[in-house]
Amino acid sequence: MKYRLEIMRQKDSTSEPYLQCIDYETDDCNTAVSTALSQINNNGNYKDINGNIVSHISWECSCLQKKCGACAMVINSKPRLACDTKLSECNINGVVKIEPLKKFPVVSDLTVDRSIMFENLKAINAWLSSEYRSDDKTNNTAYISSRCLQCGCCLEVCPNFYAGSEFFGTSVLAPMSRVITLSENEDLKAASKLYKKNYYSGCGKSLACKDVCPAKIDVDDLLVNSNAAAVWRIGFGKKKR
Amino acid sequence: MESVNIIGAGLAGLSAAITLAQNGIKCNLFSLQPSERAQSVLAEGGINGALNTMGEDDCTENHYNDTMKGGVYLADPNAVDSLTQNAPDIIRMLQSIGVPFNTKDNEIVLRNFGGQKKKRTAYARSSTGKIIMNAMIDECRKYEKKGLVNRCSHHELIKLLIKNKKCFGVRIKDTYTGVINDYYGTVIAACGGMNGFFPEMITGTTQNSGEAAALMFSQGVEFSNLEMLQFHPTTIGIPNKRCLVTEAARGEGGRLFIERNGEKWYFMEEKYPELKNLMPRDVVSREMFFVRRMEDCSGEVYLDMTGLSEDVWQNKLSDLREEIIHYLGKDPKVLPIPVHEGIHYFMGGINTDERHSTNIKYLYAAGECTSQYHGANRLGGNSMLGAIYGGKRAALSVIEDNGFNEHPVFDMEICDDTPARYSVIIKIRDILLSSMGIVRNEQTLANAHSELSNFAAGEKLSEREKRRVSLAIAMITSAEQRKESRGAHYREDYPETDDKYKKIIVSAFKDGEVLTEFRQIPQRRVQK
Ligand SMILES: Cc1cc2nc3c(=O)[nH]c(=O)nc-3n(C[C@H](O)[C@H](O)[C@H](O)COP(=O)(O)OP(=O)(O)OC[C@H]3O[C@@H](n4cnc5c(N)ncnc54)[C@H](O)[C@@H]3O)c2cc1C
Ligand code: SF4
Ligand code: SF4
Ligand code: FES
Numbered sequence: 001m002k003y004r005l006e007i008m009r010q011k012d013s014t015s016e017p018y019l020q021c022i023d024y025e026t027d028d029c030n031t032a033v034s035t036a037l038s039q040i041n042n043n044g045n046y047k048d049i050n051g052n053i054v055s056h057i058s059w060e061c062s063c064l065q066k067k068c069g070a071c072a073m074v075i076n077s078k079p080r081l082a083c084d085t086k087l088s089e090c091n092i093n094g095v096v097k098i099e100p101l102k103k104f105p106v107v108s109d110l111t112v113d114r115s116i117m118f119e120n121l122k123a124i125n126a127w128l129s130s131e132y133r134s135d136d137k138t139n140n141t142a143y144i145s146s147r148c149l150q151c152g153c154c155l156e157v158c159p160n161f162y163a164g165s166e167f168f169g170t171s172v173l174a175p176m177s178r179v180i181t182l183s184e185n186e187d188l189k190a191a192s193k194l195y196k197k198n199y200y201s202g203c204g205k206s207l208a209c210k211d212v213c214p215a216k217i218d219v220d221d222l223l224v225n226s227n228a229a230a231v232w233r234i235g236f237g238k239k240k241r
Numbered sequence: 242m243e244s245v246n247i248i249g250a251g252l253a254g255l256s257a258a259i260t261l262a263q264n265g266i267k268c269n270l271f272s273l274q275p276s277e278r279a280q281s282v283l284a285e286g287g288i289n290g291a292l293n294t295m296g297e298d299d300c301t302e303n304h305y306n307d308t309m310k311g312g313v314y315l316a317d318p319n320a321v322d323s324l325t326q327n328a329p330d331i332i333r334m335l336q337s338i339g340v341p342f343n344t345k346d347n348e349i350v351l352r353n354f355g356g357q358k359k360k361r362t363a364y365a366r367s368s369t370g371k372i373i374m375n376a377m378i379d380e381c382r383k384y385e386k387k388g389l390v391n392r393c394s395h396h397e398l399i400k401l402l403i404k405n406k407k408c409f410g411v412r413i414k415d416t417y418t419g420v421i422n423d424y425y426g427t428v429i430a431a432c433g434g435m436n437g438f439f440p441e442m443i444t445g446t447t448q449n450s451g452e453a454a455a456l457m458f459s460q461g462v463e464f465s466n467l468e469m470l471q472f473h474p475t476t477i478g479i480p481n482k483r484c485l486v487t488e489a490a491r492g493e494g495g496r497l498f499i500e501r502n503g504e505k506w507y508f509m510e511e512k513y514p515e516l517k518n519l520m521p522r523d524v525v526s527r528e529m530f531f532v533r534r535m536e537d538c539s540g541e542v543y544l545d546m547t548g549l550s551e552d553v554w555q556n557k558l559s560d561l562r563e564e565i566i567h568y569l570g571k572d573p574k575v576l577p578i579p580v581h582e583g584i585h586y587f588m589g590g591i592n593t594d595e596r597h598s599t600n601i602k603y604l605y606a607a608g609e610c611t612s613q614y615h616g617a618n619r620l621g622g623n624s625m626l627g628a629i630y631g632g633k634r635a636a637l638s639v640i641e642d643n644g645f646n647e648h649p650v651f652d653m654e655i656c657d658d659t660p661a662r663y664s665v666i667i668k669i670r671d672i673l674l675s676s677m678g679i680v681r682n683e684q685t686l687a688n689a690h691s692e693l694s695n696f697a698a699g700e701k702l703s704e705r706e707k708r709r710v711s712l713a714i715a716m717i718t719s720a721e722q723r724k725e726s727r728g729a730h731y732r733e734d735y736p737e738t739d740d741k742y743k744k745i746i747v748s749a750f751k752d753g754e755v756l757t758e759f760r761q762i763p764q765r766r767v768q769k
Contacts, residue, residue: 028480035480042663060274062448064482065564067371068278070448083480107417113395118275122386127379134341142341143365146375150277175379182339 003087008099010106021049034061034071034083059110066214069149073110074099079156081214103155114152120168124194126175132182141181141225147215148174154209160202167202170209177222180229192230200231242644243426244269246411248398251279252625253431253608255377256632262384264640269424271413273448275394276378280433280446284370285487287362289622290328294348299359301326311356311521312616313728314743318765320595320613324630331629332363340376341365353492354621356521362622367487367561398453401460402651408604409648427644429635430606434587439670444476444485444585455708458750463600465745466589466612468719469729471619472679474525475544476583479568483583488621491518493553495546501538508532523618523729526582530679541579588615592747597635607631617728657704665706669713677720682734686721715748715755722746722757
């Protein structure tokens with residue numbers, strides 16, 4: 001099967017972006033976008049449809065099995081993990097358009113600088129202020145919220161998030177859910193305050209973020225739990241020991 | 242004290258950073274990508290420690306014995322001693338920073354893992370690494386906000402600042418801007434395994450390119466046990482890599498079989514009635530290799546998990562099941578799945594003593610990039626432990642030794658920094674694979690050695706490529722030197738373990754040449 005890859009290229013953070021089209025052939029219906037990108041780079045002799053050699057395409061990857069969030073990019077208009085997106089499934093009439101995530105500054109080609117996500121986690125104090133053990137009751141929420149990849153897909157589709165806004169988006173909801181679930185008393189109060197300011201009050205609850213989350217984090221569930229504990233102060237916030 | 246420079250932000254790097262911060266010492270935490278993307282997040286099955294919560298009368302001495310035996314007595318006994326004695330505290334520490342280990346009646350439950358007679362592996366379903374990393378990252382963030390940890394992802398180690406066998410700092414490149422800077426201060430290397438020597442054949446991340454190891458080797462840092470590559474018995478092929486089927490699958494009751502004369506033959510159970518499918522990884526991988534070669538056996542080896550209970554699938558291996566269905570289109574609850582050995586772990590690495598010092602003063606190392614804990618074969622669940630405990634131990638040694646007061650200034654000379662070509666990386670990989678597989682012999686090793694030397698002599702190689710060749714030659718030379726079989730190193734021409742070789746092989750790069758020598762392993766100190 002032949003695919004037309006339309007890749008948004010950009011030499012560095014200050015240069016103009018342009019679209020480069022490459023015809024890519026594979027018989028394997030499991031070939032992922034990550035495989036195509038690696039192959040084009042490793043081969044070094046691919047030409048675009050105008051006959052120009054394709055220079056090294058910059059993109060990030062690490063685990064290649066949808067467990068690290070490195071390879072998030074926009075594929076046919078949807079934020080996805082390149083290693084978890086098969087060409088055979090994502091193409092539209094054979095065309096696969098590959099762009100960098102748009103809510104972050106481009107470093108080069110498909111590599112973006114997601115530092116703001118980590119800065120936001122720092123700003124919202126995403127850590128346990130005292131020692132807290134999870135137990136039979138809190139384990140499940142703590143587990144689910146620990147699975148967030150910090151990939152940024154949720155931010156891409158969120159109508160209310162932009163870099164620099166006071167609203168931090170679902171990539172802080174997951175880590176904060178663990179903190180809120182496990183914390184007590186003054187620690188819980190402090191965490192709740194920041195949670196309300198930087199997440200709860202800005203979220204429109206459309207759940208667009210849930211649909212795109214590659215880790216399939218149950219945003220509903222975390223929202224209900226965290227709101228109950230942080231905003232309404234009920235439920236597992238008051239643990240019985 | 243100047244800020245300490247940590248290279249690598251996986252479990253070992255984070256653990257070192259947290260320990261330094263707890264002692265009020267600042268550090269720079271450099272990594273190619275954020276911690277969330279480090280290989281440590283891939284760990285699945287669990288972390289070992291003799292917590293003795295399962296009523297099996299376990300103790301740290303048992304853990305010590307299993308670890309030494311699993312590594313066929315090549316590990317440093319004093320290092321393993323502190324590792325195993327501290328393991329229960331490490332797991333309790335993790336619990337206290339909110340790691341949701343599987344619990345029953347609010348007490349941590351432990352599972353069986355390979356090479357261990359007692360249940361000793363704490364876990365969070367089948368994503369233990371990810372869940373532990375999440376808590377460690379949050380903990381580290383606390384110190385980041387206090388200004389004690391300076392987290393620098395997208396930063397690559399370009400050079401160690403070494404003079405007269407002392408390391409005064411690191412030269413680091415910001416890969417986003419290309420800007421290069423020197424950072425003076427003691428260094429802890431925590432840069433993970435040498436995955437990048439085996440692209441597409443490994444279960445780990447592409448991020449651990451092996452560049453850091455090759456660089457340090459070329460700068461005179463000694464490495465040991467480089468012949469010891471761990472092949473994990475149960476992996477499946479997915480695009481561009483091998484995907485691990487965690488040992489927990491067998492720990493929870495999965496069974497290996499091959500078809501022999503038309504019937505299922507559970508060969509591990511027949512051959513090893515005590516530990517059965519849970520023999521150490523080197524043994525299982527080798528047996529799989531051998532049974533596939535038998536004339537009356539046919540096809541692949543299969544992992545049969547159809548007998549596992551609903552509870553196991555739901556609460557202990559949920560992520561694994563989803564993963565297998567995703568990649569193989571087969572539900573392991575219903576059908577056995579074909580499995581194959583894959584390169585999984587590097588027991589060898591930077592030669593460190595029990596304090597995590599290297600042969601270069603002010604350079605320490607921890608985590609998978611080092612070699613002291615696992616000897617000739619690592620037990621599952623011991624490496625996260627080794628990374629977390631090792632990072633902590635290295636940081637404590639740094640504090641004890643208290644760094645240096647003055648340092649020479651290093652010139653910013655222009656050096657060849659072109660990336661290694663993929664074709665060269667693959668050439669080196671293929672030569673290594675041709676000789677360093679599960680079964681090895683004199684002839685193929687000698688052939689590989691000369692092929693690699695000829696290749697290096699006949700090509701115009703960049704600096705990065707040359708360094709790779711040197712480290713690869715050290716791997717092959719170590720395998721040639723060890724004329725016995727031990728752990729992961731199996732020589733069909735010397736199938737027995739020979740006490741004469743109960744020594745580590747240390748490799749060093751001096752004046753353009755790779756040198757290797759055998760060194761004694763320290764004696765275990767008398768227990769109080
Ligand atoms: C699939 C899989 C499952 C596993 N399951 C288990 C398990 O169940 N139990 C267990 O105990 N172990 C398990 N392991 C092994 C264990 O995960 C690792 O050995 C351990 O996490 C290594 O931690 P580390 O901190 O040493 O290195 P890593 O987590 O690999 O981190 C290395 C760091 O070094 C950085 N780095 C590398 N090169 C450079 C450079 N040139 N410049 C700057 N930075 C650099 C990287 O960016 C990264 O931050 C598993 C491994 C895999 C692959
Ligand atoms: S629910 Fe809507 S507003 Fe809230 S984080 Fe998700 S996408 Fe954004
Ligand atoms: S919540 Fe999901 S989409 Fe958002 S960063 Fe985490 S894993 Fe990615
Ligand atoms: S490379 Fe890790 S999620 Fe794609």
